[in-house]
Amino acid sequence: MKRLFKPGLLIPIAIIVALAIWPLFSGNSASAREAMFTLIMSMALASSLNIILGYTGYVSFGHIVFFGIGGYAGFWVITHLGWHILPAALLGGLVAAIIAWLLGLAVLRLRGAYFALATIGILEAMKALVINLDFLGGPVGLEMHFSEYKRYGGPMESLWMVYWSMAFLAILVIVVSYFIKTSKFGLGLMAIREDEDAAEVMGVITPRAKTWAYVLSAVFPGIIGVLFFFKNGNIEPGDAFRLHFSIEWIVMLMLGGAGTVLGPVLGGGIYQWLRKTLLTSPIFKDYQLVVAGVMLLIIVLFVPTGIIGWVRTRSAKLRRIFE
């Protein structure tokens, strides 16, 4: 219980809660809600990626594959079997987790750049597969009838329900991320990140630890995928398996600080704010991804540990505040 009242956990949760309730106090609550949804979703996704990339040191480039897989699984049971959104979301997470476990058996044997390339390969293969599966709608994807929202009291109510679910999920991701970071399991993951062979010699059961990390990092994107596409009303392969979206998560994570709990929250926030500013500026609106690329380059060259990582290297005292 003592672990719950630590600044390392409370700061990121406070940030998310503050962002989540912002639309209630904002004049234009619908547009504020949409903006906050994107923001909080980015934070949750970057935090999930952090478990495998930041803690374990395995750069999963095509991590959005789990967002897509979960999204398709959930969307299909909603439209075809008439499931309620919440169990459907959980199913999305479960399917993503199972696929991650199976894929992990194969690709987690690879290290470094080979693993990163393999994850891109998996993403593209999955996209090609889904495009060719008729029951998932092929290249067109699936659509949800507008009347589906009636069940939850109408479109407006549905959007709010999805919004609050997203906020709750983001907090859950932070809690899980924090507990991993401060646990024995997390210590083993970080040992793997620093030197996998040395970790193994010290007794870390590396295949098992890596698989768990991969599965945990896939569950939440799977659930979030269902919420996102339910809100959208349709799902198609191009949206579900978009590589550059996946790379944006990496930028957020690297910006805030991979391997820290607060990093992806901060990085996700800054990145989305920057993106919004660029998209609405007349000069930069077409070059938004160029800026993201340049930013990633600058981070990797000059602050490879990210903002929070950099702050943490300053002193042991700061390390106790920012996990």
Next chain:
Amino acid sequence: MKILEVKNVTKRFGGLLAVNRVTFDLEEGEILGLIGPNGAGKTTLFNCINGVYSPTEGQIVFQGKDITGLPTYRSAHLGLSRTHQIVRPLNELTVLENAMVGACYGRENMNLSDARETAMAMLEFVGMADKAELLAGTLNVAQKKRLEMARALSARPYLLLLDEVLAGLNTAEVTSMLDTIRKIREQGVTIIMIEHIMHAVMNLSDRIIVLNYGSLIAEGSPEEVSQNPEVIEAYLGDPELAERLLEEEKA
């Protein structure tokens, strides 16, 4: 009681015979020196013993249990720890966290708070307690070697494999490291050490085995081994040949 039996262990890398039918036993509480010229297969033998490599042939028995070909983390759980010739600190973790990994995942499978206590005690033991909160990447070589030692000891091993812990240390550091190794033995830990600094290994070891080109060429007390002509030859070349060459030169 025998803690380790190495029986006819062979390790081949393609055409290279790195370890060739090596057999030896180790008594509990003993310090065994493992020496030999560069490239003799000493580290490879270590890697076979603790499961980093699976031997091509032969058998390794640890405390009566056959551990041949077990993954290296299993032998760590059984109580076999090692240090690395080329230090492998977990750079972005603190010194304390490094040692805690050893404690958490070692023989006693401790929880975090026990591990913290044990790790701290071991850091104190090797004289690194004041560095506990530093990131391991910031240490110098001598400190990193001590950290390797603390990490291995935090696992509370029965058998400790030390791979050149003295290499690269200055005289004062060697002396204090020798002290540390003696104290480890006093705690009942059995040790095999690979070492190139002869006075150290001769002083410390109860028994020495010598590898050359992967084969065991001598075994015995430090005195016996240091006078064994085959060992002298392995290190210095054939003494008779040297004499002959000298005479030829004179003539």
